[in-house]
Amino acid sequence: MANGAGLRAVTTLMRLAGRGVAAKLRPKSTGPAGGPAFEAAISKLLASSTVASEISRTAILTLEANEAGWAAANFSVEPGEEVTVIAAGTLWASKALDMRFGPRLGIWLRAGDNGTIVKTPGEAASLRMAQGGPLFVVAKPPGEWADEHGRFDPAFPRAGITGSLSVCIIVWKSDALRGLEALAHAGDYEGLVARALDQARNPVPTPQGARYLWRLGDGDIYRDVQGEHGRHIHCHTNQDVGILQFPVDVPLTDTVRLVWRWKVDKLPCDLPEDIQPTHDYLSIAVEFDNGQDLTYMWSGSLAEGTIFRCPLPYWDQVETHWVLRSKPEELGRWLAEDRPVKADYARAIGTPPARIVRVWLIAVSVFQRGEGICEYADIELVDGERRVKVV
Incomplete structure (x- = not known):
């Protein structure tokens, strides 16, 4: 590294450390909390009779930052089924530098042991399964993949990340929009249901040709x-x-x-x-x-x-x-x-x-x-x- 770039890096890290101290003195919310509060609130919403009648299968999982592999949802999905993922919690890369990530960054799904990986577009979003098989889920920062089938690249082992994410996976009997409308009528948890409903109502198509x-x-x-x-x-x-x-x-x-x-x-x-x-x-x-x-x-x-x-x-x-x-x-x-x-x-x-x-x-x-x-x-x-x- 050139001397100028090295000095700049040290100065930047010092500024980041100062911002980290300021963040501790004036703490802000890290986003919707996972853990028992999430599990209790989401479970209550799912148990509502009007919501339960729309659900085919569901699971609530805790994904630890240091997970070595994929977690099983303990059910299978079929091609064409619509799935909603609602997640909360925080993963920390450095508390000293106030570097943290939420579930928006990387909740990945895979159907079957050799299916193609797919990431939800947000912490509360729905997607249509293109493939079928036993469903697996993982919290994984981008860039650590060896291939599109979800194998981890051994050259980039995860280290130093702490925290966990709470994830609710819902497979709907019909379509996600109908199910989410029933879920929103039953209540919400820190605005996550509202976000999922808005994403279902107003999906953003990938730009043409890309x-x-x-x-x-x-x-x-x-x-x-x-x-x-x-x-x-x-x-x-x-x-x-x-x-x-x-x-x-x-x-x-x-x-x-x-x-x-x-x-x-x-x-x-x-x-x-x-x-x-x-x-x-x-x-x-x-x-x-x-x-x-x-x-x-x-x-x-x-x-x-x-x-x-x-x-x-x-x-x-x-x-x-x-x-x-x-x-x-x-x-x-x-x-x-x-x-x-x-x-x-x-x-x-x-x-x-x-x-x-x-x-x-x-x-x-x-x-x-x-x-x-x-x-x-x-x-x-x-x-x-x-x-x-x-x-």
């Missing part, structure tokens, strides 16, 4: 909107993380450029983002056929032109960040960008590969639990007369 990166799971961070000049992608991240991927197949020539417009209204972090505890940011990225990606980001405090390798495990092997914007006076304004991708790759990473295979939108607000809001429009890969429209 998919969420499986490693981080689906979410409701991005949505298609129609602006004054056509289609935009609206991004709103709040204590979560998501990468939206658009597949492309474009040769990485000397002249290919990534062009786009964006308007960042709010950044999720006001500290340097080049260490793990503060790595919250908004960006657009290009993925290449060698597995590397180069991401152009807005920074809350790093100088424009700063280039650094991602500080997160796994991602430090594949991702490089380039601070493109950081001036506070430019927040809230539409800005046009035009980047020579091959030249940027050579400067930031090394010998360029052959092709561009995806364009990403990235939003992270996990570590400092802040909020980020931005919009993207007119994303294209341009090479002479050839234009590949992304958004």
Whole structure:
């Protein structure tokens, strides 16, 4: 690590420690509490006659931070069944730095021993099962997967996380919306039922032509909107993380450029983002056929032109960040960008590969639990007369 970056990291950690002390002196709620209070309240709601008649199967589980593997729900699901997950509690990465995570970050489900993993889009949300089999659940931070079938990557063993999450899983006889309306009529627990009902009534479709990166799971961070000049992608991240991927197949020539417009209204972090505890940011990225990606980001405090390798495990092997914007006076304004991708790759990473295979939108607000809001429009890969429209 260069001397400047090392000094910056120490200064940032000192500022975080100061904020951690302030948080202890002025404690705030960590969100809906798990444990006995959650279990008693949710059990009472589920026992209501109008709710019970809508339920096929249900389970309430406690997921410890140091769980070694998947927990069994002790029942099976069928393809097409609608499942609601309601969860509460806190996982702590560092109490000294006030680094904690709630269930919004990572409640994962898997049907069968070899099913495809799926993450709920929030701490109170519903989904339709695509596969059937015995149901398993785990609380797992993103990025620790070896594959899409839920095997854990031994290179990233979980260590130092404490706390637990309480999770209620409901399999409905018919549809989740009908069941949640009955559940809301029976009562609530710290607003979680209301959130689940709102998500069922107003689901956020994944933007057209894109998919969420499986490693981080689906979410409701991005949505298609129609602006004054056509289609935009609206991004709103709040204590979560998501990468939206658009597949492309474009040769990485000397002249290919990534062009786009964006308007960042709010950044999720006001500290340097080049260490793990503060790595919250908004960006657009290009993925290449060698597995590397180069991401152009807005920074809350790093100088424009700063280039650094991602500080997160796994991602430090594949991702490089380039601070493109950081001036506070430019927040809230539409800005046009035009980047020579091959030249940027050579400067930031090394010998360029052959092709561009995806364009990403990235939003992270996990570590400092802040909020980020931005919009993207007119994303294209341009090479002479050839234009590949992304958004």
